[in-house]
Amino acid sequence: MTVAQQTNPRSYPDATPRKVAFLGLGVMGWPMAGHLALAGHTVTVFNRTAAKAQAWAQAFAATGRAHHASTPREAAQGADIVLMCVGNDDDVRSVVLGPDGALAGMQSGSILIDHTTASAQLARELYATAQQQGVAFVDAPVSGGQAGAQNGQLTIMCGGDEAAFATAEPVMACFGRAVTLMGPSGSGQLTKMVNQICIAGLVQGLSEAVAFGQKAGLDMDKALQVIGKGAAQSWQLDNRGSTMVRDEFNFGFAVDWMRKDLGLVLQEAQRNGARLPVTALVDQFYADVQAQGGGRWDTSSLIARLR
Template sequence: MTAQQQTNPRSYAPTTARKVAFIGLGVMGWPMAGHLALAGHTVTVFNRTAQKAQDWAAAFAATGRVAHAATPRQAAQGADIVFTCVGNDDDLRSVVLGGDGALAGMRSGSVLVDHTTASAEVARQLAANAQAQGAAFIDAPVSGGQAGAQNGQLTVMCGGDPAAFEAVAPAIDSFARAVTLMGPSGSGQLTKMVNQICIAGLVQGLSEAIAFGQKAGLDMQAALQVIGKGAAQSWQLDNRGGTMVRDEFNFGFAVDWMRKDLGLVLQEAQRNGARLPVTALVDQFYADVQAQGGGRWDTSSLITRLR
């Protein structure tokens, strides 16, 4: 098992065991599905690369509650809850809609929960598709990155019907530290956009601060420890400040993924009239990092532009 495929067991609150499907076993999906199995749920997985689904089922075979399927439809058949975690809007539509899509296999009364960071528009579309066949849809993007997924400590922001949310929240708790309903369909995705706006500004500010301190001749590891005890403290400072000083970026949330997310943010801002000058600027800074070959570097690699 690679480092990206690790799931670190945790204490799971007692809950009713459910039959679930999990579609998409990437950096986030693999450990999230693993936590569901370890928490006592019966889990059938699908991945577009079939070998990865087979590998996941083998890795969690000891739970006695796992299987893999050849299509999203087959994975979803008989499931109480179907989870998806894929790349973007088009990927999501490809595994949910159509004859082999998850919705084609879902029964009336089941719930589709999407953890993809996608547009609010596709969330509303899929909510309507699910409702048309008697199912429900919850858009549920996550924050916490690879480590949060592996440790079962994600923050999950949800949009959808309150009754459907209450039905799935105990299962989501298997891999989350906080699960919150933010409003109707699309509200989870909009909240994730707020999250990414905050992160973009924080990382750029931290990059400038570290670059400035280094030019001034400060011991920046010591400086970060000092300011981390005051008003400048943040998750980014605590978890990325030291690695930025050491030029370590081969981990974490990739620049390519952040640019995808900020593209969704800027598209939504164009629709609703919000003004995001700093976010638009940082998005272009991330384009510079991509141009220098850093598309898979952690988002904290913004500092490389200032060296």
Template structure:
């Protein structure tokens, strides 16, 4: 069975592309690029994952980011954090060492706006374009090719990358200058943190009050309280099921980026800071890999 869902792809001129990082997001994203007709070379820190990807989708795997990126029109990446990103981009074995002037690096890692600006500058010095392009939509969005992608960078590079990236995207939007994609993703995570805490308190309250919470969610989900979190996580929260989705560890990493940026720009984030500490409580309960909706565990 394929690791990606069926999707109809928009017509795009076939490109030679590379994909660096084959985790829960990158593996299916690269798969959609191959299915859409692009020539894909992959790199993963553990080579077995690259070999498995090639066995499923074709293309080829390389031992270093530089080798994977050599000759590519566009290099896509999705890794863990700022340090992981620098490791695959910079240095003798990094992607920039293999890329030609005029090529484009599109980074889907959720990272800091600072590292996006830093790598944009390093790439520009070599005549290479860099687009920061964090995603929203989670593992299901990646598997179904329906991610929402928020980009920072230059219009010309964005225009070339967009038709190719639509293989795994629902929307691929330029938000502004380098770093603007990462800042937009931070706004996204602030919204989610507050929403999930509110939903957790509501469900815990309703259960204590003796209500049929599945029925409650059906009713209030048709009104002003409706949200993606309620539609997709409400009933699994009622059922105490959290072994899927976006891990608490990753949410804490993202909220750390948010709170660091807020210190720099002076934004006041009292609820976000509080929810970050609530997620620390979930980690201390052993919930590191549980879905973010496991926030309700603190209240039970």
């Protein structure tokens, strides 16, 4: 596997070279870690499937800064900054806590950054736990999908202390086009929830529009081009409208992941009293898509239940 297959090199910000660790090499983590190595940072990676960590180190060996470790603790030892991008709250806990977890290997004054889309409550818990051993914690979920990770163009929403953010921001900028501190611990995850609420409504509306236009006999590629020049324009329309017309769903952000994210949103809404009737409905529509066997389809597959 070559660097170009998973990571598209770009111009990187000038920053002090750091010793970093990256935990989790999925479709997002692999290129994110790659950008760090290409930008001049020394990177040690960990992945639960050890062969994947070894493959990453081989793919980026030409940088002279790519290494792999057998445990999160080993990867984190001596690192200035430890970053991770895994699946859910339980996955985060498994790589951070315990005798082989990242915190066990981190030194006082280092920074732990979580790019996983997880709960705000977990972010607050890890912030407090990290503080006890002099480690800063920043929750930093991302938006932009696999393409954003590969191109180093992610939007990163952060929660934590200003000092830790100021140190970590130039490192995150290696794979982010916009890196913003939203407030105290948990604020990054809450902002990502706002993002997912917006996307859920937009994709459902676009699905209904495309299905309606096709039933009406319109040339939907042409119709989307027209309305995309007006008030209906959105990223979803520009990037998913035409593929929805052709029932192409084998790319992008999977339905299973979206349902996990919307579950976090609805749990937080129960806690804070927010009313989310449309989000709850769209979550159930995604459950219908899962029942059709579309759990790994792109989120734009909402239109499949309207056929």
